[in-house]
Amino acid sequence: MTNEPDAGNPPADAFPIFLLGSGRSGTTLLQKILNSADDVMIWGEHGGFLKKVANAYFHHTESAKVAGAIFGKNRVAKDPNLDFNRLKLTDIDYCWMNWYGRREATANFAGLIESFFHPPTMTKRHWGFKEIRYGGDDRTIEMLAELFPNARFVFIARNPVDVIASQAAMGWEPKTVLRTGWKQLAETWAAQNRGLLEFQRANEDRTRFVRFESMISKDSGEVEGLFEWLGFETSDRQGELVDLKEGILEKKRMDGKPHRAMFSERRLRHIARIVRGPSTALGY
Numbered sequence: 001m002t003n004e005p006d007a008g009n010p011p012a013d014a015f016p017i018f019l020l021g022s023g024r025s026g027t028t029l030l031q032k033i034l035n036s037a038d039d040v041m042i043w044g045e046h047g048g049f050l051k052k053v054a055n056a057y058f059h060h061t062e063s064a065k066v067a068g069a070i071f072g073k074n075r076v077a078k079d080p081n082l083d084f085n086r087l088k089l090t091d092i093d094y095c096w097m098n099w100y101g102r103r104e105a106t107a108n109f110a111g112l113i114e115s116f117f118h119p120p121t122m123t124k125r126h127w128g129f130k131e132i133r134y135g136g137d138d139r140t141i142e143m144l145a146e147l148f149p150n151a152r153f154v155f156i157a158r159n160p161v162d163v164i165a166s167q168a169a170m171g172w173e174p175k176t177v178l179r180t181g182w183k184q185l186a187e188t189w190a191a192q193n194r195g196l197l198e199f200q201r202a203n204e205d206r207t208r209f210v211r212f213e214s215m216i217s218k219d220s221g222e223v224e225g226l227f228e229w230l231g232f233e234t235s236d237r238q239g240e241l242v243d244l245k246e247g248i249l250e251k252k253r254m255d256g257k258p259h260r261a262m263f264s265e266r267r268l269r270h271i272a273r274i275v276r277g278p279s280t281a282l283g284y
């Protein structure tokens with residue numbers, strides 16, 4: 001008799017973990033830290049394609065036409081093997097004929113997402129992904145919260161000036177960053193983190209913000225607190241990953257100076273004004 005988890009019937013304490021934050025805020029390091037725990041597999045970025053899935057999901061759940069023409073007629077799912085040609089239906093009923101109801105539609109959307117990030121052969125109890133493209137003007141997180149009511153959401157934040165300077169140094173706006181690109185980066189950071197904060201306020205029991213600056217300080221207890229919240233045990237591996245990151249940060253400098261040195265004091269003040277709301281809420 002095997003003790004391996006049954007992928008088709010996960011244990012009651014299994015739950016997905018969705019790791020979100022702005023690019024260059026430490027999402028990859030936190031992904032590695034989470035994956036250092038037992039029974040966890042947090043996959044990498046996927047280009048934000050779930051935004052379109054969320055559009056389709058909310059079209060199905062909120063559209064009056066879909067609700068009336070499909071869900072209203074399929075309060076109980078139809079037998080998909082029915083011979084529709086023998087049914088006496090009006091033309092309009094026939095053209096909107098579908099077998100599924102609201103419950104099946106929800107299950108199918110959840111199944112679609114799981115097929116990408118929790119394949120049937122996977123035996124890890126905790127699955128999920130990290131992504132830097134959700135939380136702004138999209139409803140992806142809202143969809144995930146509805147489809148996976150036991151999911152945990154881990155958001156990571158970093159000083160926005162350091163994030164924007166790091167993005168600029170990485171060449172995310174290579175031709176215009178020192179003229180106008182920095183403004184777009186700041187506005188994107190503000191919109192995304194504003195959205196993450198709004199979600200946290202509405203879902204405090206299943207959401208946790210991690211500060212990058214605290215995460216890379218082993219004396220802060222940030223990682224230990226996160227693992228305790230998730231119900232995971234810590235090990236020396238998390239500290240080893242933090243030590244490695246500290247060494248990398250020391251090397252990634254422009255002429256021995258922090259990335260933010262590329263911006264004038266005037267520009268730094270302008271960035272601070274753009275990000276002020278969510279930045280203040282996050283303690284920066």
